[in-house]
Structures are given as structure tokens and as C-alpha cells.
Amino acid sequence: MDLIADHISHGFGALDVLDDVSFTVGAGEVVAIVGPSGCGKSTLLSILGGLLRASAGSAEWRGAPPPGSFNPLTFVFQDFALLPWCTVEENVEFPLLHTGLAIPERRAIVDDALRRTSLSDFRGTYPKQLSGGMRQRVGIARALAVRPAILLMDEPLSALDSQTRELLMEDFVSLLADGSMGAVYVTHNLEEAVRLADRIVVLSRRPGRIREVVAIPLTRDERGDINARGKLLSLQSGLWSLIREEAIDAEREVQHA
Numbered sequence: 001m002d003l004i005a006d007h008i009s010h011g012f013g014a015l016d017v018l019d020d021v022s023f024t025v026g027a028g029e030v031v032a033i034v035g036p037s038g039c040g041k042s043t044l045l046s047i048l049g050g051l052l053r054a055s056a057g058s059a060e061w062r063g064a065p066p067p068g069s070f071n072p073l074t075f076v077f078q079d080f081a082l083l084p085w086c087t088v089e090e091n092v093e094f095p096l097l098h099t100g101l102a103i104p105e106r107r108a109i110v111d112d113a114l115r116r117t118s119l120s121d122f123r124g125t126y127p128k129q130l131s132g133g134m135r136q137r138v139g140i141a142r143a144l145a146v147r148p149a150i151l152l153m154d155e156p157l158s159a160l161d162s163q164t165r166e167l168l169m170e171d172f173v174s175l176l177a178d179g180s181m182g183a184v185y186v187t188h189n190l191e192e193a194v195r196l197a198d199r200i201v202v203l204s205r206r207p208g209r210i211r212e213v214v215a216i217p218l219t220r221d222e223r224g225d226i227n228a229r230g231k232l233l234s235l236q237s238g239l240w241s242l243i244r245e246e247a248i249d250a251e252r253e254v255q256h257a
């Protein structure tokens with residue numbers, strides 16, 4: 001299943017936020033969205049996920065969702081968005097409650113999602129008993145439970161310390177390895193973008209327009225190799241030089257707001 005951003009523009013009242021943004025996320029592909037603060041990245045993700053209707057243009061999907069999918073597009077949030085009064089298992093089961101599945105089928109899906117995120121031993125634990133990294137694993141397990149074609153990820157690692165971020169990046173690489181699931185990955189972190197994405201959409205300052213689409217010429221497996229580090233750093237620094245001036249301007253604008 002492909003997800004298509006088709007000439008999306010958006011404004012909130014008089015504030016123009018996105019301007020004519022078009023790209024396609026192919027089946028199994030990971031597309032990162034980067035750009036200066038306030039350029040409309042989260043707004044774009046909300047439009048892609050159907051939470052918000054674009055002022056002009058549209059988000060569409062083409063092709064069949066994966067077999068057995070309950071929700072072809074599902075979000076993973078920066079703040080995890082877990083239900084604090086529910087256990088890990090209940091959080092993961094939550095999006096399946098209204099699918100009409102029998103309890104044993106639901107359990108089987110939840111077990112699989114917990115196994116893929118290394119949470120099987122924590123099923124009875126409550127979110128407040130978990131570290132940030134483990135909480136985000138629950139957020140990811142909950143997303144996996146609906147068998148999505150594409151994860152919509154809004155700064156999923158930004159609330160985590162650098163070691164936990166590194167570990168979760170490795171987890172993402174494994175989850176994405178069989179190519180059955182793609183992602184749109186909004187981030188400020190260019191290191192995450194070059195490690196995880198197949199292509200990186202670079203937005204301008206608000207109103208966000210596409211400045212450039214950068215393809216990463218290494219497989220995700222190759223990027224894990226120590227020898228790829230120089231190449232990744234050079235891609236990162238190329239991206240930073242595209243964004244730097246506008247990031248400074250956006251920062252000043254926030255300070256004066």
C-alpha cells in the first residue's frame with residue numbers, strides 16, 4: 001500500500017503552515033520529514049493520518065492494506081500516549097477491543113506484538129512502573145497490534161536519553177527489516193533520519209515547502225556497520241547545511257513570539 005501526499009497545503013486561520021507538499025511513501029518504505037521548528041511537520045503527519053483535513057490537496061492511500069490489517073495507518077507519539085490505569089497488555093489490546101475479534105484471536109495478536117517488542121515479561125506491568133524506553137516499546141507494540149501498513153511516528157524517540165534512543169533505533173531497524181511495514185518519521189534529529197529513512201523530505205521554514213528529497217544510498221543493515229559511520233555523518237552534515245540558516249531564523253522567531 002502506498003501513501004500519497006498530493007499537493008497538500010494547510011493554514012490555521014491566517015497562519016500558512018504547509019505549501020504544496022507532495023511525495024509518496026511506497027510499501028515498506030521509511031520516509032523521514034525534517035525541517036526547522038514550526039515548519040508544519042506534525043501538521044503534515046496529522047493530515048497524512050486523517051486527523052486533520054488539508055486546506056488544499058489531500059492525503060490518500062493506493063493499493064490494498066496488508067491482509068488482516070485493522071488500521072492501515074497508525075500513530076506512534078513522542079509522549080507514548082498510554083493509558084496509565086491499564087497494564088502493558090491492556091494498552092496493547094486497546095485498539096483491538098472494537099474489532100469484533102474473539103478473545104483468543106485478540107490474545108494471539110497481543111502476544112505477537114509483545115514478543116516483537118521484547119515486552120512479553122512485562123505484560124502485567126503498569127506504565128508508571130516502566131522506563132521511558134519501555135513505555136515507548138508499549139506504544140510501538142500497540143501500533144503493531146493493528147497490523148498497519150505504515151507507522152506515522154512523531155518524534156518517537158525525542159523524550160528518551162541517548163542510549164535508550166540508540167537501542168530503540170536498533171529495534172526499529174529489526175521491525176522494519178522484512179519490508180512489510182513502512183513509516184513516516186517526523187524528527188528534529190538528523191542522526192535518526194539518516195539511520196532509519198530510505199528517503200528524507202526536507203521542508204523549508206513555515207510555510208513548509210519541500211526543499212529537497214534526499215535518498216540514503218545504503219541499506220539499513222549497511223548503516224549499522226561501523227565502516228558506514230563516515231558516510232552517515234557526511235549525509236547528516238549535508239542535511240544540516242540545508243536546514244541550518246532557516247533553523248536559526250525559526251529559532252529567533254520563536255524567541256520573539
Ligand SMILES: Nc1ncnc2c1ncn2[C@@H]1O[C@H](COP(=O)(O)OP(=O)(O)OP(=O)(O)O)[C@@H](O)[C@H]1O
Nearest residue numbers: 012015017035036037038039040041042043044206
Ligand atoms: N491546531 C492549531 N491551531 C493553530 N495553530 C497551530 C495548530 N497546530 C499547529 N499550529 C501552528 O502551526 C505551525 C506548525 O506547527 P507544527 O507543530 O506542525 O510544526 P512542527 O514543524 O511539527 O514544529 P516543531 O518542529 O516545533 O515540533 C506552528 O506555528 C504552530 O504553532
